[in-house]
Amino acid sequence: MADAFSSSSETVIQRVVDVNLKENTPAEKLFELYQIRKTCAFINEHNFGKVALQFPDELLVDSAAVAEEIERNNQAKTFILGDTSYGSCCIDEVAAEHVGADCIVHYGSACLSPSKRLPVMYVFEKRPLDVEMCTASFRELYPDPQTNILLLYDVNYDHAIGNLLTHLLPEYPNLVATELVVEGEQCYSHGRLNRDNNIISPPGDDNSQTICQFGRQFSLKSGSSLTDYRMFYVGQEGATLRNFMMTWNRCSFCSFDPVSMKGRIESVNVNRALMKRYYAIERAKDANVVGILVGTLGVADYLAILQQLKETLHRAGKKSYTFAMGKLNVPKLANFLEIDIFVLIACPENSLLDSSEFFKPVVTPFEMEVACNRKREWSEEYVTDFRHLLPGGRSHVPMADQQKDDDEIDVSLITGALRSQNLLNSEPVESSFGSSVVLRNQTLTVANTNSAASFLAGRSWQGLEQKLGETPVVKAVEGRRGIAIAYEEEGTS
Template sequence: MADAFSSSSEAVLQRVVDVTATTNAPVENLEELYQIKKTCDFINQHHFEKVALQFPDELLVDSVAIGAEIEKETQAKLFILGDTSYGSCCVDEVAAEHFGANCIVHYGRTCLSPSRRLPLMYVFERRAVDLEKCASAFRDLYPDRQSHIIVLYDVNYAHVIDDLLALLTPEYPNAVGSALVVDGELCYSHRQTQVRHDDACRSDQDDDRVLHQFGRQFALKSGLTIKDYSMFYIGQEGGTLRNFMMTWNRCTFCSFDPLTLTGRTESVSINRALMKRYYAIERAKDASVVGILVGTLGVADYLTIIQQLKETIHRAGKKSYMFAMGKLNVAKLANFLEIDIFVLIACPENSLLDSSEFYKPIVTPFEMEVACNKNREWSEEYVTDFRHLLPGGRSHVALANEEEESDETDVSLITGALRSRHLTFDGPGASSFGSSVVLRNQTLTVANTNSAASFLAGRSWQGLEQKLGQTPVVKAVEGRKGIAIAYEDEGKSTL
């Protein structure tokens, strides 16, 4: 123990530490909950040498025991990833690449957003469901046995759906089950169908009765649309259910919570929620400076949507700045008072952020497009997956040609002021009025285009004082070595 505290920092970083494998679940249940044998088979079959095991915060207590069991059956070197930079439902490929991992095993609930960099395996925590209670709640919620119903669920309950449908189908011939799908040829999971994204898109185009969205796939009967179905969701209230309800906002939703063993009709007013989102769109129309928040580094095509947003915002006559700051909180965003509104690039489940506590609103890429792209109109369609907004996506709407654009004006529903959707930053107006104001058009006078730098210059406090030229130059000296508990110049510990 004495040598452990007196070694150099480099040796400490490389030391293997023995820890006791404590778990939240009994050791004998680890195989059932986390599919350890199939995980080992996956690692051995592909000969992966470095494997990253990603756990959400609530499952970290089981991570050491799971890693110890996997090490017994494989030759791979394991790394445990926790405290992800963004939502734990997304795959943290960046952290895995820092360790040179060959693949990632993602544990717990997930949004099933596609990843592209590393081979990926999903392991869902298999939570128990009382099938009799669930079926009884289903019957109470749907007394009409001919109802058209789609059964959705959180991924942790995917393993019981076949048994549940076996109980219900004889009574409810129009009940439809949804299947989880893996989007991408490098993905694998124990109870999923592997589907390439382009194949899924082709199936949607060839047969509009097959829907593939949010990692779920289900078929509709001929002559019916999604609006003709009710949704029955198994799981707790949260981002997954909220995402489903906002997207399929013309469907009625009921749910069953396996923890409380209760079923209910979801009473959240979707119309009210949509109106709150529309209010945010009006704020986006009024905004002059937009902050693009990078809320994911793992979801496929996030760089493409950033570039598309930049172009859309610029064409609408607004300025944009990009921010990457990990998990968001009120204090972080409060540092940027120059920004009028933020747009969050994240997975579908994390993009619907409640910004009521923030100083400035936070909108989704779809909402920003409604505000800035005059070809896109607000309708009953609501898009939470930004990939659908990209060229080739089912909800893509191209920008108008620049020569066809006119400087249209309308009235803000918030301030009542007259506003222009397309300002001009270049041309004679910019040179004659300087960098602060430019000529809008022949009927409106000027538009404020102050940059963030001008806002900073006007602040009473601009950060730490630089004192350029006032600080004396001194020769660099060698600093202390070791770890904080015992630096090398303090002598060896006597523990």
């Protein structure tokens, strides 16, 4: 580390950084791994002329070879989509429409969020799974064969789940396996399911129920609920498992990591994680200016939740600004000091953003609704899929009537100050100094109506200004050389 700060500019520029890259897949395995024959059949069946191939960063090394093989086996023109603006697990419909694509073939990990604009085919990675080791870990974690267990897994292990069930089902009669089902009429790879059919009764059993959530469909036995089951997850620790654990936080989880080939009881304290999210909700209640971050342009109904958030914030007396900035990082959000808190619209797996490094908290649409809608209470339910918050969704709660309900005063758990949840119920009060009006709420305190524009006017630095005709013309001179931490003419101390 010391060498990095004492190096000259030439050394820094010429330094080589080692990056672990995935090796090219051998040609003989390319067809099987990327399901090229199935992909070509999909393209030919629907006569697609332009096909967008969406690869995550780790699979881009094979993208050119895959595109070449697809074009060799049909007349379609392929376009490679890399470095997506948002999460690579979501369908990048915007980039595909830029090239006029007729369909998208999505490779690698996927959140299975529904999309509406273009037909989609999913091709998952076939990551290796040691079925014998996984079976042994399952038996060790669940010694009682009569236990109600729900089997969940990462999409990249879908190819091996059938073999795993062959080993487990004869011994565990109450084991329920999930099936990958993508919602929407535009998906051609894992069946179709209407969005409104959240709970469907399978034929032959009117009492049982089939639940579809997060691209997984499973049937529970008659008279049971999801809280009666224990969860077993096949896959590595990450956003998918975290999403399951936060949503089904009343269920116990165990997992098997196919890479380390070890099973474990998930010891993450979900209640502690929920309390962290509740702290963010308290910050949202205190916020006056909210930034709405558009973290997806492909998930269905993202415009509907954007409009609903704007209306909710407006009725709660908060000002909102919308930002579309692609992948989030600390420097991007640090540019907007006037924003008190951000709310992120993204797929379920990307919405649970750890904002500990950010200068301002980042919450989910559900958490913002808890902060703004007094009819929605903080309970055991936690919603990561924003589509469930929309009218007709399973978790939709109408906004409280701000005109009929009395203004409610509560105490901030963070600052200890009184706050009002209903600024819209305020009435203008005429000032004794003239015809200007001052907005006051029922607590007789002046309401905070400062916008981002007034905040900007009060900053000492407001960005680059042209100042045409005000800057004197001077001769160009040679500037400093080197890097900022050690310019060459400064010498070393």
